[in-house]
Amino acid sequence: MECCFLQFSRQTTAATALVPKLCFSSTAAHHCVSLPEDDLIQPQSIAPSSPSEPNPTAQLLSDCLSDGRHSDVITVLRRTPPSRYLVFYWNNLIKRSVSFQDHRNVFHLFDEMRRLQWKPDGHTYPYVLKACGDLTSLAAGMSIHALALVSGFTNCNVFVDNAAIAMYGRCGAFDKARQLFDEMLEGGVFDTVSWNSIISAYVQFGDSRKALRMFKEMVSRGDIGLRADAVSLVNILPACASLRSQRRGAEVHAYSVRRGLIDDVFVGNAVMDMYAKCGLIDDAKNLFDRMEVKDVVSWNALVTGYSQIGKFDDALGLFDRMREKNIELNVVAWSAVIAGYAQRGLGNEAIDVFKQMIVSGSQPNAVTLVSVLSGCAASGASNPGKETHCYAIKQVLNLEGNDPGDDMMVINGLIDMYAKCKNLKVAHALFDSIEMKNRSVVTWTALIGGYAQHGEAGDALGLFAEMLREGCRMMPNGFTISCALVACARVGALRLGREIHAYALRNRYGDAMIFILNCLIDMYVKSGDMDAARAVFDNMSQKNAVSWTSMMTGYGMHGRGEEAVQVFEKMRAAGLPIDGVTFVVLLYSCSHSGIVDQGISYFNHMKDFGVVPAAEHYACMVDLLGRAGRLDDAMRLIRDMPMQANPIVWVSLLSSCRLHGNVEIGEHAVNKLLELKFEVDGLYTLLSNIYASAKQWKDVARIRLLMKRAGIRKRPGCSWVQGRHGTATFYVGDKTHPMTKEIYDLLHDLIYRAKIMGYVPETSFALHDVDDEEKGDLLVEHSEKLALAYGILTTTPGMPIRIMKNLRVCGDCHTAISYISRMIEHDIILRDSSRFHHFKNGSCSCKGYW
């Protein structure tokens, strides 16, 4: 199997349960527990066992410690009878393991001292609790805290209680943290660290407002000797940043100046970061310039700040200055620059910087890889993506001590990269290799989004349904809903789209709602329900340029060009940003409704909006002129293009040639496409259509032979329709449906009646060099006609029949369906690969522009 080497056998490192048997992994250290400094004082000086005679064991242990002979310390302790004066040495070893993030050893030592009947003291518990917090193991933390309580360390030992608050905060047991804090306040035994711990818990919990209220209360309690310290400020500043509250952030800055804490490089960095995140990059830069002591974090914070507000050139300039000044370029600086490129879709540049980073000897980590992968995904760079995957397996993933969350992010980045590079097989294999419980909403969404964009939309919707079946364990978020709607839009799954619409309204998605509503407009537009699209648009409390452009696309696709132009004019009047995409949609709308002169005028005035016409705008214009039969003007425009005409331009010209039966220009376009080595699906079919329209049967045969020799097969036409019993799909001449007999009988009857009304089969579309009567029969079997007959048989009278086709609708089918629309009580809404056709009472909304 192609992707065997990608099958991961992942061992989850979860902190499972109770002390003493734990399965460990380390996490980055973020804690605000302060540990008793006096633990460093030799025990003899606290309470010598016998002040006049030095304790020889203590002396031995002290010597071992100062010589760094830690294993000897353990050996001695094991042979020494428990003594409360010598617990210091156990604590020292435990403290050392905590600082090295060696949690396994922390618990091992703690268990061992207890097994040997030593009594942990008020210094032991804070360290062990900190280890539990680092592990975010609530079960372990609660056991240790319970042990501390039964051993008498409660509400009387501020160190133990502070450590327990921090531990509960880090483990997400927020209520427990708060309860303990309140008990400390009631008992009057607390200090600055207690407040810092609970505030930090609020910040970690994401409740910035409560954190700020607590901080305010803390600084107002100077009467009881309470004062905020540097740690308090560094804790609270990210909360200001996350609320984007410049005012509160500036207040904290002012407080830090008043208290003389701003010269602390940690505080300075945090203030700078706050300003950058609040969008006040100049204030951040001013502070940076004034800071007498800067460290690598200061530089990195500014590089990141510039990168994230779009001033990426400034970020790069600063990065170069770091290089010149020989400031350590650590993994954060490199990753920030790589992410900056990736976010701008500059994947190759991101990959280059990643290579430089490796050469420089700086060790990439999970964050770096996620950034590089995002760059590879953005530019569809599949080979560098695979190389990064190999690098990840060899150097980053599944290492001892890795945060499993970080590893998962890399895997999610890999899934996204493979999906965006259209390699859905590998993306899915990676997805399958992750245990269900380890898949996050991002994992699901990355794959669903991949299928929705580059794979089978049906697979995307199948996965979405599977995710919903997972129940409350796996709730889709705004991203997931958007991806599912993209998939619905692709296949015109109106019924499911409506259900997702209802689902989105039932579940509040907050800020993501504008995204979802825009996707809904697009879904309704592409499923042929313009009224529903308009209703969503009208009811939006907030609209952005995408909402307006989506409506415009809708009107354009449905042949309502005048309304599309009106939307554009309203957008313009409302001062919404008009960009290249807006113009593509506007010109497309004009083209599909035959609004030629106004379209040309808009094209000529694009520069007034600050938009430089790109190749895709020229393609729209070629389409517009070509559809209107002005093929020579289209050719002139291509000749005068300031850039090389890309394949889309030539395909537009070719389509117009088919419409107007122009063999000469059509051949020219095909030659240009072949020169560009462009493998357009249906290129030869289009050319043979042109020959067929001109009745040049020899050329038709020549092309057919050419296709046969080259092994090119015409993509089969396929139509689908949502009947009462679900979606039915039909191919040309399809006789597999259980209702085949009824479908063909009805179709023959309709064609017979249409002929009486004046319908003459347009046999050139049959593309077979057979006599006309036989061709007429072949036309009957086209997939769109079969889908229509099925639609009539299974749709309630009066209800519209919605048909989708993967290719452009055939000209004969278009005529036949127009006639049929006079005989039946349904509106017929047909979506082909190019636009919508609304058939009613014998005419079509496209007015011949298709």
Place this chain on the structure above:
DNA sequence: TTAGGGTTAG
């Protein structure tokens, strides 16, 4: 106690 990262729309 500070800096970096993954999934969505025209």
